[in-house]
Amino acid sequence: MPKFLTIDDLNFKDKTVLVRVDFNSPIDPQTKKILDDTRIRAHAETTIKELIQKNAKTVILAHQGRKGSADFIPLKQHSQALSKALGIPVKYVEDVFGEKAKKAIKELKNGEVLVLENVRTYPDERKKGTPEEHAKSEFIKNLAPLADIFVNDAFAAAHRAHTSIVGFTAVLPSVAGRIMERELKSLSRVLENPEKPCVYIFGGAKADDSLKISQYVLENNIADHILTGGVISHLFLVAKGFNLGKPSMQFLEKQEVLGLVPGIQELMKTYPVKIEVPTDIAVKAEGKRKETTVNELPTSYPIYDIGTETAKKYGEIIHKAKSIVVSGPMGVYENKEFLLGTKKTFEAVAASKAFSLVGGGHTVAAVKELGLTNQIGYISTAGGALIEFLMGGALPGVVALEKAAARA
Numbered sequence: 001m002p003k004f005l006t007i008d009d010l011n012f013k014d015k016t017v018l019v020r021v022d023f024n025s026p027i028d029p030q031t032k033k034i035l036d037d038t039r040i041r042a043h044a045e046t047t048i049k050e051l052i053q054k055n056a057k058t059v060i061l062a063h064q065g066r067k068g069s070a071d072f073i074p075l076k077q078h079s080q081a082l083s084k085a086l087g088i089p090v091k092y093v094e095d096v097f098g099e100k101a102k103k104a105i106k107e108l109k110n111g112e113v114l115v116l117e118n119v120r121t122y123p124d125e126r127k128k129g130t131p132e133e134h135a136k137s138e139f140i141k142n143l144a145p146l147a148d149i150f151v152n153d154a155f156a157a158a159h160r161a162h163t164s165i166v167g168f169t170a171v172l173p174s175v176a177g178r179i180m181e182r183e184l185k186s187l188s189r190v191l192e193n194p195e196k197p198c199v200y201i202f203g204g205a206k207a208d209d210s211l212k213i214s215q216y217v218l219e220n221n222i223a224d225h226i227l228t229g230g231v232i233s234h235l236f237l238v239a240k241g242f243n244l245g246k247p248s249m250q251f252l253e254k255q256e257v258l259g260l261v262p263g264i265q266e267l268m269k270t271y272p273v274k275i276e277v278p279t280d281i282a283v284k285a286e287g288k289r290k291e292t293t294v295n296e297l298p299t300s301y302p303i304y305d306i307g308t309e310t311a312k313k314y315g316e317i318i319h320k321a322k323s324i325v326v327s328g329p330m331g332v333y334e335n336k337e338f339l340l341g342t343k344k345t346f347e348a349v350a351a352s353k354a355f356s357l358v359g360g361g362h363t364v365a366a367v368k369e370l371g372l373t374n375q376i377g378y379i380s381t382a383g384g385a386l387i388e389f390l391m392g393g394a395l396p397g398v399v400a401l402e403k404a405a406a407r408a
């Protein structure tokens with residue numbers, strides 16, 4: 001577990017506190033409306049609520065989308081969603097560190113909350129840099145003198161060495177917020193000496209990420225079993241020498257992931273008993289689910305799910321697990337015919353007594369759709385940051401907090 005300070009370590013009464021959160025939410029490209037406010041509610045119900053109760057003057061810094069993308073919108077809606085989640089009015093100013101923002105910060109009273117404009121409207125926000133380099137920017141030089149404390153609660157953006165993520169830690173007393181703390185604590189349960197057996201379940205289409213995480217957790221003796229589904233498992237089957245048939249092979253070619261096969265073969269050679277690949281699969285034949293064993297491959301139909309026998313075997317391994325990570329659905333679960341693999345596997349995770357951690361947009365959506373949310377140990381709000389962390393990477397936002405703590 002990283003060594004940083006938390007909200008418990010400082011006094012927040014009467015203090016002006018800059019809080020970097022991750023409000024980045026899915027946005028409807030047509031209406032520009034927020035489609036899911038999970039992240040906003042998570043920060044509201046924890047860190048922000050606590051700072052209000054502690055009588056701080058809370059200033060929220062956040063990003064939404066990237067310049068030029070359809071989801072790059074102002075944070076007005078986010079401030080409204082935050083107000084709704086908190087049940088109190090929340091101020092909003094269309095400015096990050098100009099005169100309007102500075103005036104609004106100075107006028108804040110104890111217990112009040114102000115949301116500043118999307119930090120990515122500042123052109124250099126996404127420039128990579130060290131805390132010390134960023135501390136010289138106009139952004140930090142204008143805002144830091146108005147604040148007493150910096151709270152980084154944006155675990156989901158902690159993999160970015162961006163101005164608002166790391167810059168304030170060089171010049172202000174800096175602590176981790178509750179979401180940051182909660183995410184790292186939960187992750188340490190599956191990454192640092194996890195209770196054994198420890199099972200990592202990979203599905204979905206992000207083959208490159210899954211392979212890197214597999215390598216890390218196998219080489220470091222973290223995972224005892226790797227269960228594969230989705231596109232990932234198709235690649236593992238190819239690595240085992242199976243020809244999947246034209247539709248699935250063409251799909252893998254189009255995704256440009258076949259280059260990962262040698263790396264997978266190497267991994268399977270080194271850890272022959274730890275990696276599970278499907279023994280049966282479900283294809284979409286004339287619009288219907290049809291199961292076959294992998295020994296019957298190739299198939300002229302596209303593969304859409306793991307088969308019943310595979311799901312059963314995965315369920316047995318999950319049943320014996322003490323810690324579980326789930327990243328990616330087992331098949332095209334959005335289509336009811338191909339929900340089975342994901343349903344059986346995720347239900348086994350939900351029923352298990354193990355500590356389970358689930359992350360990634362599609363995985364979390366599938367868990368929600370199956371009504372299993374309350375039976376999962378921890379649902380991460382992060383995407384890219386979670387992946388980087390599971391690969392064993394150091395997150396600049398976390399490292400910056402550790403450095404600030406060492407200085408303090």
Ligand code: 3PG
Nearest residue numbers: 022024156157160383384
């Ligand atoms: C995320 O949603 O993963 C974070 O908010 C980071 O967003 P980014 O990939 O645009 O930096």
